Amino acid sequence: MVTVDRVTGVRVSSVTLPLPVPISDAKVLTGRQRPMTEVAMLFAEITTEAGLEGVGFSYSKRAGGPGQFAHARELAPVLVGEDPNDIAKLWDKLVWAGASVGRSGLSVQAIAAFDIALWDLKAKRARLPLAKLLGAHRESVRCYNTSGGFLHAPVEEVLERAAESVANGIGGIKIKVGHPDPAVDLARVAAVREKIGDDVTLMVDANQQWDRPAARRMCRALERFGLGWIEEPLDAYDFEGHAALTAAFDTPIATGEMLAGAGEHAELIRAGGADIVQPDAPRVGGITQFLKVMALADARHLQLAPHFAMEIHVHLAAAYPREPWVEHFEWLDPLFDEHLEISGGRMHLSGRPGLGVTISERARAWTVAEFRV
Structure with a gap:
């Protein structure tokens, strides 16, 4: 050799x-x-x-x-x-x-x-940029913001951050739900939908905090908002429960960020537990394992929306055959000298080789x- x-x-x-x-x-x-x-x-x-x-x-x-x-x-x-x-x-x-x-x-x-x-x-x-080494399907990827929609923030702040993100070229807004009072969740979702309008994709994330009955009730109540997806409505390892929700509702179900390996994603996909798979390259063991998850998801004609770490995931999402989403967080910006360009609702690949970032x-x-x- x-x-x-x-x-x-x-x-x-x-x-x-x-x-x-x-x-x-x-x-x-x-x-x-x-x-x-x-x-x-x-x-x-x-x-x-x-x-x-x-x-x-x-x-x-x-x-x-x-x-x-x-x-x-x-x-x-x-x-x-x-x-x-x-x-x-x-x-x-x-x-x-x-x-x-x-x-x-x-x-x-x-x-x-x-x-x-x-x-x-x-x-x-x-x-080559990593996406080009892998074989890119696109030069940019749809992106949505999460960091402005956490539950500690009052709804007025969430609305302001959502409007700011859209004005800065973000293509979708995700907010957190799972408040102990479901009425609070529904009021916040309604307020954000009214603020950003129907043309901007809106997603919600329950962070695994509903049980099966609560998840069914909330998925049913959320249908009217035309959401891009409902994320982690159940415990991350309740593959059967997630599969039941994907079968029962029009709104796509997204999950996978907490799974710690390609094998766990294989079980989720085999169970039909997600319309949108959300692997996280650092959590599954790196790019080598992430590519296995991509292949499994593609074989089942599933959508892809990698979790966090956009500096890595913009490359991997660009190499996925079906149009994916990438999650935008500005949290990691101070760690790198370079930053990704965002415009027109999309995150753009740079021409820099590799990941394109330096510490x-x-x-x-x-x-x-x-x-x-």
């Missing part, structure tokens, strides 16, 4: 990204989680004999960041001396190196940072732990 290049160094960094205000969704209102004040980022930087460098990242909200970093630190030496082009082989090598703690969840989320860095490096070697000095200043090999 011909070796094209070799990994000479790996740098793993844990970065704590502060959020401007504490964030609350339905999981906070039900007492299951505390408000979110920061995001723990895991960065991997891989350098090679040929002088190339790949950058990848994973993340954790509320808990798990130190665990991801600790596992990544253990695994980093496995990459040294390997050909970085053999990405699938390296994913298997990394996952088996830590197999005693499992092949999903935190372990693969740590591997995701390495896997994404390897894909970034491979696209840079080819001097900012501000992110370096937020580093709380680092390991090099």
Whole structure:
């Protein structure tokens, strides 16, 4: 076998990204989680004999960041001396190196940072944006904003943020639901629909906080708003319950962001539990595993709307055969020197090679732990 290049160094960094205000969704209102004040980022930087460098990242909200970093630190030496082009082989090598703690969840989320860095490096070697390396179907992707629609914000603020997003070129608005009082949810949805009009796509996200009877009642009540989708109406692993909702209602059901591997997505898709699949590359183990989810979803003629991490997902969504959506959050903007262009309701690919982002000095200043090999 011909070796094209070799990994000479790996740098793993844990970065704590502060959020401007504490964030609350339905999981906070039900007492299951505390408000979110920061995001723990895991960065991997891989350098090679040929002088190339790949950058990848994973993340954790509320808990798990130190665990991801600790596992990544253990695994980093496995990459040294390997050909970085053999990405699938390296994913298997990394996952088996830590197999005693499992092949999903935190372990693969740590591997995701390495896997994404390897894909970034491979696209840079080819001097192509990642989407072009994978085979793009489009130069831009429909995008919707989520960060302005959380439940901690009064409805007046949600309306102002929605109007601002649409004015700035965003194509859809998603707001959080799952309030203990269903009337509050319906009033907020009605207010946003009236504010943005019928021509702008509106989605809602219950963050898994309804049981089956409540989900049926709310899906029925929400039908009149012509929503783009209802997201996570049930527990993420209630595939049968989600399948029943997809069969019963016209409004599409979206879920998948909390699933921690391609195998879990395969079960969801096999059960018919989603009209719109929402994989998250850092959560499923990186781009290598995300591509498997894409293939499964495409085979069942499903729509795709990746969760969070738009800097990665704009490339993957651009390579999906069916017109997808990408979620817009401005939260990660301070971490990178470059930012994505948004206009006409769409997020545009840049011509920069790889992911097209470099870690900012501000992110370096937020580093709380680092390991090099």
